[in-house]
Amino acid sequence: MIPLRRAGPVAVLVILAIAPFLTANPFYQRIAALVVLAAISASAWNVIGGYAGQISFGHSIYFGIGAYASLLLFGRFGLPPIAGAPLGIIASFVVSLIIGPPTFRLRGHYFSMGTFAIAALAEILIVNWKFAGGAIGLMGPAMPRSLADLLFRNSLPYYAIFLAVLALLLALTHLMQRSRMGFYLRAIGAGERAAESLGVPVQRYKLYALLISGAFTALAGSLYAVMIGFVDPESGFGILISVNMVVIAALGGVGTLFGPLVGAIILVPLQETTNALLGGSGTGAAYVAYGLIIMLIARFSPGGLAELWPLINRHGRRRAA
Amino acid sequence: MLLEAQGIVKAFGSFRAVDQANLVVAENELIGLIGPNGAGKSTFFNCLAGDTRPTSGTIRFRGQEITRLSPDRHARLGLARTFQVPIVFAGMTVRENVMVGALLRHPHRRRAADEADELLHFTGLAERAEMPVTALGTPGRKRVEIARALATEPRLLLLDEALAGLTSSEVEAAIELVERIHARGVTLIVVEHIMEVIHRLTERVLVFHQGRVIAEGTPAEVTADPTVIAAYLGRRRGRAQ
Known part of the structure; x- marks a missing residue:
């Protein structure tokens, strides 16, 4: 049983490592890169939203900060966009320290609504910030000046970079899961009052989780900007960015290591193909499907697909009576 | 006093x-x-x-x-406590619930698991250590709360x-x-x-x-x-x- 459980994740990673190289179709290769990118941000969201159970709808702030940091450094100072990644991560720490403590006083739905409001506010601020391109947004380099610009015609190099970041994030999450922090976050998510009574400094651990979660989401934003070479308030700070992370994690299974990755593998291709089929006017179509998916998860499998796994795979294991 | x-x-x-x-x-x-x-x-x-x-x-x-x-x-x-209506950590096993308490004095997972096992034995929950805690009824959950509180060594x-x-x-x-x-x-x-x-x-x-x-x-x-x-x-x- 145990080797089998180890084999699963390893197999997933091997398949991921070779998958896009099996096709020469640039459309599929691009989707593969976007799947891994979405898996990074959803896995980052999962640290605070899944393990600690604090359902943030404000993570678009972090994504936007990362994306804007990259293209601002390029646009204003001529630096390669990837140089914005560390800047975005530092900025994400500052944001976490500012918005974390007040919003953590809110519980349950109120926390979600509070973070949602802050994210909506951030988008409006960016629209009105001329230095950052206002409503028009920012462009990346049109032609690569050097390798440091990370500008490739093909999506495969992006795929490789994203996969390395995802592997790092999942490795860290795995370590966290097994450490005191992992136990404490899950305890906080399951019952804050009881966790406190057992000596868990709840507010402090929520902040730790938000710092990690926000930093990796900002990194995802920077990587997005590097690959796409363009960001505007909607594609950086739009509320749908947050919704995406939540829905992807929820579909795969919140608070599980591989849940967000599974969610991304299912949802991103769906989104990209509907966009391609319906054109620019059809960008909303995927969100109609999202609504349906949210209803189905809530009704039949609140733990996401991860909840169904044990039923299918571990038939030998005791299902609690 | x-x-x-x-x-x-x-x-x-x-x-x-x-x-x-x-x-x-x-x-x-x-x-x-x-x-x-x-x-x-x-x-x-x-x-x-x-x-x-x-x-x-x-x-x-x-x-x-x-x-x-x-x-x-x-x-x-x-100073530890239990609650009138037990608040167990759903999504965790019985042992993991008790480990959350034990981690206060024993930050390492292995040590905390050993401490938890000792208390599960003490409270008569040893056989149910691997069960999801939500599979227990009220009496079991009350015991989990007691074991968990004792794990903080009050x-x-x-x-x-x-x-x-x-x-x-x-x-x-x-x-x-x-x-x-x-x-x-x-x-x-x-x-x-x-x-x-x-x-x-x-x-x-x-x-x-x-x-x-x-x-x-x-x-x-x-x-x-x-x-x-x-x-x-x-x-x-x-x-x-």
């Missing part, structure tokens, strides 16, 4: 849920808090645990003032109606468990409804009524006290006179 609570008042607007309650607990005592529903014993209990901040009064634990410290600081100092354990809602055979097992916890050297304060349990377990009882401590003494003394009888049975007899 292990714990000293003086002049505890908890007011909600003009209503005083706890009104000038005092309690002194010595090392190794086993004290009962009783009283009718709404008497203020749970509120008082929450003040002691740090869950509720008293409006006025001071609480000292092992000589240190703890009145305004957060619940997690209480746990760190050695000097003083507050049990909030740990025996409520149990069948008589379960009560028997729970009484025996409380006695064994006491024998481990843990000082206990138990909030309880069932008089029989109080009689069998405790040496000293405080009776709450309308936010005040109306009697204090051995179980036999307080149950013979006319003010206690009036509080429990109402004042009809008094009015008739």
